[in-house]
Amino acid sequence: MRLTALAPVTLATLLTLSQGAYAQSQTAQPAPTPPSDAPAAQDPNAEGDIIVTAQKKSENLRDVPIAISAIKGQDLTARGFTTSMDLPDLVPGVRSTTPGGGAYVTTIIRGVGQQDIALHQEAPVATYVDGAYVGLSTALTQPVFDVDRVEVLKGPQGTLFGRNATGGLVQYITRAPSQEFEAYVTTEYGSYDKFMTEGAVGGSLGGDWSGRIAYHAEKGGAYIRNPIGPDHNGTDVQAVRAQLQYKPSSDFRALLSVYADRFPDQPGPVASTTRAFIGANGKPVGVTPGNFAAYQNFCRTTVGTVPTTYSPLGDCAASLKSPYNAPTANYLKFNGKYLNATATIDWTIGSGIKLTSISNYQYSDQLYNTQLASGFPTAIFNQSNPGGRQYSEEIRLSGKVSNVDWVAGLYGLWINNHTGANVNLNDIPFYGINLNAALHLRTTSYAGFAEATYHFSPKFSVIVGGRVTSDQKRGVNQSSCTTNPTIPVNICAVIAGASPVPLVQFVGFDKSISTTSWSGRIVAQYKLDENVNVYAGVNRGTKAGGFNTGANELYPVSVAEFKPETLVNYEAGVKSRMLNGVLDFNGSIFYYDYKNLQTFSTQNSALYVFNVDAWVRGAEFDMVIRPMRGLNFSASASYLDSKAKNVPVGAGFADFVLPNAPKFSSNVSARYEFDLGPGKASIFGSYARVGRRSTSAVDYAIENVPAYNKVDFRLGYELDRVSFAFNIRNLTNALIYNSGVPFETITGSVFNSVLAPRTFSGSISLRL
Numbered sequence: 001m002r003l004t005a006l007a008p009v010t011l012a013t014l015l016t017l018s019q020g021a022y023a024q025s026q027t028a029q030p031a032p033t034p035p036s037d038a039p040a041a042q043d044p045n046a047e048g049d050i051i052v053t054a055q056k057k058s059e060n061l062r063d064v065p066i067a068i069s070a071i072k073g074q075d076l077t078a079r080g081f082t083t084s085m086d087l088p089d090l091v092p093g094v095r096s097t098t099p100g101g102g103a104y105v106t107t108i109i110r111g112v113g114q115q116d117i118a119l120h121q122e123a124p125v126a127t128y129v130d131g132a133y134v135g136l137s138t139a140l141t142q143p144v145f146d147v148d149r150v151e152v153l154k155g156p157q158g159t160l161f162g163r164n165a166t167g168g169l170v171q172y173i174t175r176a177p178s179q180e181f182e183a184y185v186t187t188e189y190g191s192y193d194k195f196m197t198e199g200a201v202g203g204s205l206g207g208d209w210s211g212r213i214a215y216h217a218e219k220g221g222a223y224i225r226n227p228i229g230p231d232h233n234g235t236d237v238q239a240v241r242a243q244l245q246y247k248p249s250s251d252f253r254a255l256l257s258v259y260a261d262r263f264p265d266q267p268g269p270v271a272s273t274t275r276a277f278i279g280a281n282g283k284p285v286g287v288t289p290g291n292f293a294a295y296q297n298f299c300r301t302t303v304g305t306v307p308t309t310y311s312p313l314g315d316c317a318a319s320l321k322s323p324y325n326a327p328t329a330n331y332l333k334f335n336g337k338y339l340n341a342t343a344t345i346d347w348t349i350g351s352g353i354k355l356t357s358i359s360n361y362q363y364s365d366q367l368y369n370t371q372l373a374s375g376f377p378t379a380i381f382n383q384s385n386p387g388g389r390q391y392s393e394e395i396r397l398s399g400k401v402s403n404v405d406w407v408a409g410l411y412g413l414w415i416n417n418h419t420g421a422n423v424n425l426n427d428i429p430f431y432g433i434n435l436n437a438a439l440h441l442r443t444t445s446y447a448g449f450a451e452a453t454y455h456f457s458p459k460f461s462v463i464v465g466g467r468v469t470s471d472q473k474r475g476v477n478q479s480s481c482t483t484n485p486t487i488p489v490n491i492c493a494v495i496a497g498a499s500p501v502p503l504v505q506f507v508g509f510d511k512s513i514s515t516t517s518w519s520g521r522i523v524a525q526y527k528l529d530e531n532v533n534v535y536a537g538v539n540r541g542t543k544a545g546g547f548n549t550g551a552n553e554l555y556p557v558s559v560a561e562f563k564p565e566t567l568v569n570y571e572a573g574v575k576s577r578m579l580n581g582v583l584d585f586n587g588s589i590f591y592y593d594y595k596n597l598q599t600f601s602t603q604n605s606a607l608y609v610f611n612v613d614a615w616v617r618g619a620e621f622d623m624v625i626r627p628m629r630g631l632n633f634s635a636s637a638s639y640l641d642s643k644a645k646n647v648p649v650g651a652g653f654a655d656f657v658l659p660n661a662p663k664f665s666s667n668v669s670a671r672y673e674f675d676l677g678p679g680k681a682s683i684f685g686s687y688a689r690v691g692r693r694s695t696s697a698v699d700y701a702i703e704n705v706p707a708y709n710k711v712d713f714r715l716g717y718e719l720d721r722v723s724f725a726f727n728i729r730n731l732t733n734a735l736i737y738n739s740g741v742p743f744e745t746i747t748g749s750v751f752n753s754v755l756a757p758r759t760f761s762g763s764i765s766l767r768l
Contacts, residue, residue: 534573538569
């Protein structure tokens with residue numbers, strides 16, 4: 001029986017059973033008494049306070065000397081947040097892209113993020129779920145549901161979070177079980193037959209035990225119409241999370257959390273493509289009627305097909321007249337499954353010393369199928385099968401001695417992943433080959449870390465921390481090239497013979513990397529008063545090196561390996577609450593000094609990662625204004641100036657801006673909640689502006705993703721146990737290009753992924 005069919009029955013049964021358990025617990029236990037220092041609901045100074053764990057301990061957001069944005073679960077719900085793709089609308093300086101459609105999501109913070117579209121790489125913006133690192137990139141597509149809050153930490157976070165957080169990290173903290181009964185179910189239906197259901201139930205299981213189970217299912221929403229085949233860019237996912245907690249006292253807690261999801265048959269991406277072939281000057285140029293003949297010649301010599309009509313959209317393979325209407329026989333789908341199990345122990349062992357252990361296991365497997373048929377005499381078939389297993393263990397101690405807060409620990413990470421790719425060009429004129437690649441990658445990493453905060457006075461403190469990491473990686477690549485036996489010339493042999501050096505496609509590789517790196521930070525913090533905190537410091541982070549692989553490995557063995565990267569961040573900022581709690585204002589300025597940045601581009605007709613030096617400088621702010629009860633205004637903005645130095649292009653080198661680093665981005669929103677009849681009504685609206693972005697290490701203007709404006713709107717009405725909401729996303733129906741992958745030297749195109757046009761949805765929620 002399908003999981004979706006079981007979900008309503010399971011939730012209904014759990015709700016009934018839990019109500020019975022709740023009734024019993026009410027006779028056995030008195031209602032909990034709020035702590036005496038809990039702020040009154042009417043106190044405007046209490047609104048907006050968020051407790052975060054950005055420094056491995058619970059602190060008020062304003063007291064943390066890190067550029068951090070945190071969004072509470074109820075605020076995420078109020079804004080319709082369901083995936084990491086919604087982060088840019090909430091957090092300044094953050095981008096989320098889908099270069100591989102729903103099969104792959106990458107987050108970029110302040111211009112730093114994963115550039116390679118290969119699914120075996122770990123990203124420089126780390127993702128954590130309930131304290132456990134998610135190193136399998138195939139797992140980053142999981143839906144966001146039943147969360148307590150989301151924390152976005154900007155800049156290197158290597159001291160406390162490890163060697164793959166040079167750009168920062170995103171941490172999802174789910175709702176933990178408690179002794180209090182809680183249950184809800186939400187159903188939503190929207191444009192393009194998109195249906196979503198979500199629910200959770202939790203409470204006491206008797207004695208010191210409590211539990212919680214949450215479920216999320218989503219299907220439909222394929223917004224790229226295809227009159228001759230399946231529609232594209234839709235969703236089909238089912239996910240469940242079960243938690244069991246044992247808490248006999250305030251000094252001890254053990255929590256087991258198991259999450260699983262599956263994408264049974266999700267329709268993959270189809271996107272418009274910008275024509276960009278290599279002109280006489282060695283640079284990509286857009287197709288115009290004036291150079292159409294040159295473009296026809298490019299297509300003839302590159303892929304063996306000749307466009308007969310001019311179109312500003314499309315490439316040698318296809319010509320899609322509209323990003324949202326793609327009459328194509330292309331087949332793009334992926335399916336996958338993912339498991340994440342975490343065991344957490346928090347134990348105060350005496351003298352104020354706390355022991356924390358986080359043990360985590362993950363498993364992921366995907367199958368990604370592509371058949372490109374439009375425009376070619378015959379089809380291209382592309383298949384990828386990434387996946388792997390991961391185990392991690394963190395043990396740390398924390399405490400306080402006199403005026404020093406300290407934390408120290410050990411960390412181990414073991415990843416065994418694989419990725420395989422096949423591109424079948426057997427029947428394509430001028431090609432007639434079949435390319436295969438398979439990489440088996442083993443990663444072993446050990447680290448020790450420590451950090452201390454010395455309070456010189458109640459107002460002034462200094463934080464000093466460091467981490468040493470040992471990384472070992474072994475990559476075994478088995479690749480091959482075979483020629484269509486009906487073709488009289490062995491094209492694979494011709495390509496191999498034409499290269500003066502061995503190419504990975506023909507010889508593969510067996511390589512090992514062993515490195516020892518260090519991360520650290522020193523930050524000075526001064527509290528001007530109880531509600532204003534300023535800080536300045538230096539933070540160093542690292543990202544491990546790795547190996548290139550992919551469907552096309554026609555590059556030298558010498559570039560199969562890329563080096564570790566190092567980022568040093570110089571930053572100063574302020575966090576404040578003013579006007580008796582009416583105004584919150586946070587701001588920061590920063591400068592990144594990047595060594596061996598791992599960037600990505602099309603080089604010599606192949607896609608691979610290579611190292612360059614770079615810098616980024618910028619400023620950002622966010623603010624919230626509460627002029628009256630129930631009314632909130634928020635605004636945020638980010639400015640970035642970046643440069644990657646000596647990027648190889650053609651026969652020389654040049655400097656370019658970093659990919660996915662718009663110079664300006666901003667967001668404003670307003671929410672008003674008021675009494676209406678027997679319940680409360682709410683109105684929410686937001687506007688986001690994101691500037692023009694580069695798509696590759698080589699910043700050709702024709703390949704840039706254009707700027708966009710996005711407006712969202714939401715109406716809500718809440719009764720005692722029932723609430724309703726109506727949403728409009730992308731109210732102005734703007735054409736929003738989310739990401740681009742350049743293939744200018746391969747097919748003469750840039751693959752542009754687009755977000756959904758204007759969509760409508762309505763939801764109803766029931767709480768018990």
